[in-house]
Amino acid sequence: MENLADRQKSWNKTLNILKAELSAQNFKFWFGKARLGEESEDKLIIEVPSTYTKEQINTKLRGVLEKAIEEGFNQKIPYQLKVNQSLEGNKGDNVLELSSTYLPQNTQISGLNSKYTLENFVVGLSNNLAYAAAQAVTQNPGTTYNPLFIYGGTGVGKTHLMHGVGNVIVKKNPALKVIYCSSEKFMNDFVQSIQTKKTGEFRAKYRNCDLFLIDDIQFISGRDSTQEEFFHTFNELQGKNCQIVLTSDRPPNEIEKLEGRLASRFQGGLMVDIQSPDFDTRVAILKAKCQERGDLLPEECLTLIAENMPTNARELEGKLLQIIQTSKLMHQPLTVESIRNFLGQPQPSNKQIDQKKVIPTINQYFNIKMTEILGPSRKKGFVIPRQIAMYLLYEECKIPYERIGQILGGRDHTTILHGVDKMRNEVNNDREIQKMLLEIKQVLASN
Ligand code: ADP
Ligand code: MG
Numbered sequence: 001m002e003n004l005a006d007r008q009k010s011w012n013k014t015l016n017i018l019k020a021e022l023s024a025q026n027f028k029f030w031f032g033k034a035r036l037g038e039e040s041e042d043k044l045i046i047e048v049p050s051t052y053t054k055e056q057i058n059t060k061l062r063g064v065l066e067k068a069i070e071e072g073f074n075q076k077i078p079y080q081l082k083v084n085q086s087l088e089g090n091k092g093d094n095v096l097e098l099s100s101t102y103l104p105q106n107t108q109i110s111g112l113n114s115k116y117t118l119e120n121f122v123v124g125l126s127n128n129l130a131y132a133a134a135q136a137v138t139q140n141p142g143t144t145y146n147p148l149f150i151y152g153g154t155g156v157g158k159t160h161l162m163h164g165v166g167n168v169i170v171k172k173n174p175a176l177k178v179i180y181c182s183s184e185k186f187m188n189d190f191v192q193s194i195q196t197k198k199t200g201e202f203r204a205k206y207r208n209c210d211l212f213l214i215d216d217i218q219f220i221s222g223r224d225s226t227q228e229e230f231f232h233t234f235n236e237l238q239g240k241n242c243q244i245v246l247t248s249d250r251p252p253n254e255i256e257k258l259e260g261r262l263a264s265r266f267q268g269g270l271m272v273d274i275q276s277p278d279f280d281t282r283v284a285i286l287k288a289k290c291q292e293r294g295d296l297l298p299e300e301c302l303t304l305i306a307e308n309m310p311t312n313a314r315e316l317e318g319k320l321l322q323i324i325q326t327s328k329l330m331h332q333p334l335t336v337e338s339i340r341n342f343l344g345q346p347q348p349s350n351k352q353i354d355q356k357k358v359i360p361t362i363n364q365y366f367n368i369k370m371t372e373i374l375g376p377s378r379k380k381g382f383v384i385p386r387q388i389a390m391y392l393l394y395e396e397c398k399i400p401y402e403r404i405g406q407i408l409g410g411r412d413h414t415t416i417l418h419g420v421d422k423m424r425n426e427v428n429n430d431r432e433i434q435k436m437l438l439e440i441k442q443v444l445a446s447n
Helices: 004-021 024-031 051-060 062-072 085-089 093-110 128-139 158-172 183-195 199-206 224-239 260-266 279-293 299-308 313-329 336-343 355-366 370-374 380-395 401-407 413-429 431-446
Strands: 044-048 079-083 148-152 178-182 211-215 243-248 270-274
Touching (some): 004 024, 004 062, 024 051, 051 062, 051 079, 062 079, 128 148, 128 158, 128 243, 128 270, 148 158, 158 178, 158 211, 158 243, 183 199, 183 211, 183 224, 224 243, 224 260, 279 299, 279 431, 299 336, 313 336, 355 380, 355 431, 370 380, 380 401, 380 413, 380 431, 401 413, 413 431
Parallel strands (some): 044 079, 148 243, 148 270, 178 211
């Protein structure tokens, strides 16, 4: 068997499971003084203070204990109870020890990951609705929005948000029972329970909780018997006002081979989607992840990564880690240049920009006509491209103001001076402009 420390850990886990299964009084009475006995090859020796306790556990609590051991030790192990009267004087210290460790261990059993909280979930335009819904659920679980159905592409934070809900609820009330599982685990558990003829246990487990978090429900598609079982689980839980939260990569009506009655159940509460994070949210997520890890990166570096990884939060985080680790390995400080190298992005300043291409490229980027960028209109849709043109022609192509004025449809040099100045300011303060400029420069550099 495992070493002593592992054995003790598994035993503690077993006790926690028992504590979750039994009422507080019963637990204290039957297992409050129990302790792990000497090590034995093929069975678990558990010491209890009296013959009476031993007999009662063996007759009344055998099933519960066996199940808790199996879960606590991750395998089926027969147990043997031994009387050790000296434990009688032992003032039920299992209970004392447990009350302090109960919370985190309980969350472990429920499958919750304490790393994912609502506090460290970055809220932005792409996810604020889902975040608000998650918060509402934690305030009135089981009543207002039941079920809560969160959907969105991969890596956008669905799982994170779901654990966040669970963590708030357990923190508020540690006695509540939370189950977090993927729909695949639900399915595997169900299939296994049929094979081992333990569907009763399966149902006892999944139909007795206060919060049921089921991740990636789309994988249930096409599994008829699992869908049937899930339907009944769902109904029973909902009937008991158990809060249900589901996530999926798409809305219910787009999940192929999903029974109609399930789809309509899923739509019966609140459905919210999470979009890919916009630029500001990506920067904020990067900042948060750096803070969590205690890594300090200059703001401009984070901006650069966020600009070049317009994808999901998971990839963003992965890239950030990769960059940080590489720089540590190579003892290189993290600077805009080193990150550019890492991202494999051409250094914009290295290549001379062809001035003749500047205006056509900008027109193409903003989808506007030559007459519009050169013309007199002060519409924002034309002014910004025009000012970007001024800025690039001046800063990158080193063309004097007067000449730029001529190129841009005969404008006065003070207009150009003003435009360049304004862009210089925006480049430092406006992220959208930063992003546009970078993308335009990239096109220009690749031509
Ligand atoms: P999904 O379940 O939608 O595929 P996850 O919840 O697993 O995505 O998120 C992937 C990673 O991105 C996780 O590490 C998560 O913490 C992080 N993440 C996603 N969205 C956010 C957010 N808004 N704030 C903080 N971290 C986020
Ligand atoms: Mg997920």
